[in-house]
Amino acid sequence: MPSASLGLDRLAPVSPPPTTTLRQSTERPRPARPAHTAPAAATAATPVLRLKDIHLSFGGVTALAGVDLSIAAGEIRAVIGPNGAGKSSLVNVVSGLYRPDQGRIWIGGKDFAQVPTPQLARLGVARTFQNLALFKGLTVRDNIVMGRIATVRSTFIEQWIGLGRARRERDDARARSDEIMGFLGLHSVRERLAGTLPYGLQKRVELARALVAHPQLLLLDEPMAGMTVTEKSEMAHFVRAARDQFGTTVLLIEHDIGVVLALSDRVAVLDYGRKIADGTPAQVRDDPAVIDAYLGVAHAEESL
Numbered sequence: 001m002p003s004a005s006l007g008l009d010r011l012a013p014v015s016p017p018p019t020t021t022l023r024q025s026t027e028r029p030r031p032a033r034p035a036h037t038a039p040a041a042a043t044a045a046t047p048v049l050r051l052k053d054i055h056l057s058f059g060g061v062t063a064l065a066g067v068d069l070s071i072a073a074g075e076i077r078a079v080i081g082p083n084g085a086g087k088s089s090l091v092n093v094v095s096g097l098y099r100p101d102q103g104r105i106w107i108g109g110k111d112f113a114q115v116p117t118p119q120l121a122r123l124g125v126a127r128t129f130q131n132l133a134l135f136k137g138l139t140v141r142d143n144i145v146m147g148r149i150a151t152v153r154s155t156f157i158e159q160w161i162g163l164g165r166a167r168r169e170r171d172d173a174r175a176r177s178d179e180i181m182g183f184l185g186l187h188s189v190r191e192r193l194a195g196t197l198p199y200g201l202q203k204r205v206e207l208a209r210a211l212v213a214h215p216q217l218l219l220l221d222e223p224m225a226g227m228t229v230t231e232k233s234e235m236a237h238f239v240r241a242a243r244d245q246f247g248t249t250v251l252l253i254e255h256d257i258g259v260v261l262a263l264s265d266r267v268a269v270l271d272y273g274r275k276i277a278d279g280t281p282a283q284v285r286d287d288p289a290v291i292d293a294y295l296g297v298a299h300a301e302e303s304l
């Protein structure tokens, strides 16, 4: 049975975590969009994100070779592939850290040769990183509030005086942070220094910091790396809940194939920078090219 080679025997249904669910939250839920409705700037006809013919290389190393990708509003879209396939490069192109050698990027219908990173939040994009990128000496609450700063429009003077728009933005940042902490079950640790939390909770704080900006598109670069099975299940639950409750569109890079196939609406597979498959989890799981790509890695590792 070839699918077992992709680790599908480890595929477990993603169920809500036992202790922290939306219903158990004491927070009053925000007046959320109904599940799966399109965010304001995107319609059913306009993908939230579209990549066309993206090429990227580093010296002689090809990271991406002609990749096309589109993500519809409200989708959980995964990109998988063996080590070095180009997944992180793709996320870095979308977030503007890398300028592709060739190709175009559309975010919410706006067209870029390179995404302007400073404008990412205003374009409705937030991301988490493969390695934890929290301020470990700040409290959980302060870390989460930081995620709102990129969306602030008031000037330094307005903030210094503390009036008008600046005060509204500060109040809004606090309210939104409280709401997200309730959503993610983080209220009880809000005054703890982020660096003192267990790893799985720190990853959840990172997710909170991304969600507090109310992004239309959330880029998750290996959000479950290094997690226990229980922590992965909790994280998967929260990613799905963010989509269902806030309408957040998700681009997910993840190595755990079982989690990806259980959580995603569509999956693109990269190998050596090329897209070798794209479809529903069932289509991708049974695709011979995908099985070959993963088996090739497994065989190479066995022969070492």
Ligand SMILES: Nc1ncnc2c1ncn2[C@@H]1O[C@H](COP(=O)(O)OP(=O)(O)OP(=O)(O)O)[C@@H](O)[C@H]1O
Binding pocket: 058, 061, 062, 063, 081, 082, 083, 084, 085, 086, 087, 088, 089, 090
């Ligand atoms: N900054 C860089 N400088 C040089 N080469 C790079 C750089 N970033 C990525 N690469 C190379 O580009 C290719 C794709 O790397 P990338 O990190 O995007 O793959 P990946 O699929 O995310 O891998 P992993 O699953 O191991 O994180 C690899 O050959 C990698 O060595």
